[in-house]
Amino acid sequence: MPKLLEKLLNYLEVEQIDKYLFIGKSPSKPARVFGGQVLAQSLSSAIRTVEADRIPHSMHAYFLRPGDPSKQIVYEVDPIRDGKSFTTRRVVAKQNGRAIFNTSVSFQVGEAGFSHQIAMPDVPPPEELETAEAALAKFAKENPDAIPFPLTGPIERRSVNPRDRANPQPAEPVQHIWFKVKGDLGDDLSRHQTLLAYISDFGLLGTALYPHPVTPHSKGMQAASLDHALWFHRPFRVDDYLLYSLDSPTAAGGRGRVQPPDCDARRTPA
Numbered sequence: 001m002p003k004l005l006e007k008l009l010n011y012l013e014v015e016q017i018d019k020y021l022f023i024g025k026s027p028s029k030p031a032r033v034f035g036g037q038v039l040a041q042s043l044s045s046a047i048r049t050v051e052a053d054r055i056p057h058s059m060h061a062y063f064l065r066p067g068d069p070s071k072q073i074v075y076e077v078d079p080i081r082d083g084k085s086f087t088t089r090r091v092v093a094k095q096n097g098r099a100i101f102n103t104s105v106s107f108q109v110g111e112a113g114f115s116h117q118i119a120m121p122d123v124p125p126p127e128e129l130e131t132a133e134a135a136l137a138k139f140a141k142e143n144p145d146a147i148p149f150p151l152t153g154p155i156e157r158r159s160v161n162p163r164d165r166a167n168p169q170p171a172e173p174v175q176h177i178w179f180k181v182k183g184d185l186g187d188d189l190s191r192h193q194t195l196l197a198y199i200s201d202f203g204l205l206g207t208a209l210y211p212h213p214v215t216p217h218s219k220g221m222q223a224a225s226l227d228h229a230l231w232f233h234r235p236f237r238v239d240d241y242l243l244y245s246l247d248s249p250t251a252a253g254g255r256g257r258v259q260p261p262d263c264d265a266r267r268t269p270a
Contacts, residue, residue, distance in 0.1 A: 005154035005183040012040040012194050016048055020077040024093075026069035033067025035225040036201030038093055038101045043197045045075040046089040046105040047190045054087045054107035056193060059230040061103035066224070071095050085109050117233075126178035126241050129158040139165050154182050155199060163206075165215060173210040173248035177203055178241050185239045195238045200230055208248040208256025226255065 001009075014022040024041040026033050039061060047056060067073060078090040086108050093101040133156075143166060160176035163169075179199055185191050205216045205223040216223045236242065248258045 001185075002154065002183040005181055008154045008198075009191070009195075011037065012044060012198055013191075014041050014044050014048075014075060016045075020049055020079060022048070022075040022077070024073040024075060026067065026073070028069055031069070032224075033069050033073070033100075034201065035063055035228065036198040038063070038067060038073065039103070039201060039228060039230075040194045040198035041073065042075060042091040042093060042101065042103050043105060044190075044194050045077050046091050046103075046107075047194075049077050049079060049089060050082075050087050050107050053109050055110065055189065055232070056105050057108050057232050058106045059103055059197065059228075061101065061228045063101055063225050063227065065095075065098065065100040067093075067100050068095055073100070080104075085111065120243060121176060121245050123160045123176050123243065123245075126158045129160060129178065130162075132157040132159060132162075135159075135162060142166070155202075156180055156182055157202070163210070163215060165217065168209075168213050168215050168218070170213055171210045173207055175203055175207040175210065175244075175246045177244040177246075179238075179244060180241045181239050183239060185237070189235055192236060192238050193232055196232075196236070196242075197230060199238065199244075201225060201228065203244060203246055204258040205256070207246040207258045208251055210248065211251075 011025060011027060014024045016022050022041075022045040024037075024045075026037060039059070042061070043056065043059060072095075074094045076092045076094065078092070080090050081088040086106060089105045089107070091103050091105065092099050133153075156179060158178040160178070161171075161174070163171070179202075181195055185195065204225065209215055209223075214221055244260065246258050246260055248256055250257050
């Protein structure tokens with residue numbers, strides 16, 4: 001497994017110190033804990049408290065306070081319900097004794113039933129698109145003081161309709177991004193779900209800004225996630241390309257809503 005991916009997994013797969021108590025650590029950058037990290041660590045904590053035949057199918061979360069990367073995060077899991085088919089866990093993430101995040105995670109045993117889905121968007125395949133790293137490298141060369149985030153990492157992303165970071169123009173609030181992790185994750189579904197929870201916080205805020213001549217990194221902009229929901233409809237792999245299709249139907253009051261379609265956006269849908 002590549003070193004950067006292994007390092008990320010070490011952060012996301014929390015340390016269990018009691019039956020329903022876990023500890024998560026953070027990288028030193030960025031200055032605030034990335035929301036996807038807390039989503040993933042909370043999901044990892046909840047998964048560790050249920051039977052192996054229970055698979056998470058939905059997660060509903062609220063970000064309450066900024067996280068401090070210099071301090072550990074304590075995850076308290078509340079075993080709200082253990083039913084015959086469904087299990088529910090509530091997770092509260094705390095620093096300095098104060099809640100910074102809370103979520104409810106619902107689990108279900110595997111069951112057969114009706115199945116349908118809308119068609120995935122018709123977009124170019126990832127091989128025809130530039131990687132985000134290559135695009136950022138070009139931008140950094142032309143704007144050496146403007147990149148506040150790393151140029152490399154364990155996640156490969158390829159945008160179908162990237163914006164001009166130096167001069168963003170108003171556009172339709174729709175964004176399509178191919179992504180995958182750089183390495184083989186094996187067949188443990190919970191690991192793939194944990195990584196997807198982490199990745200799911202990328203691109204949301206940027207999509208809400210597409211109709212406006214700014215990006216999350218524009219001067220004077222301060223953006224943060226407020227609430228977040230995930231649904232896991234089917235098994236998937238994040239070490240193969242997945243398409244993240246986002247649209248923002250509305251923004252008002254300093255808040256923007258961003259949502260993906262409920263389609264199976266794998267390269268080879270089953």
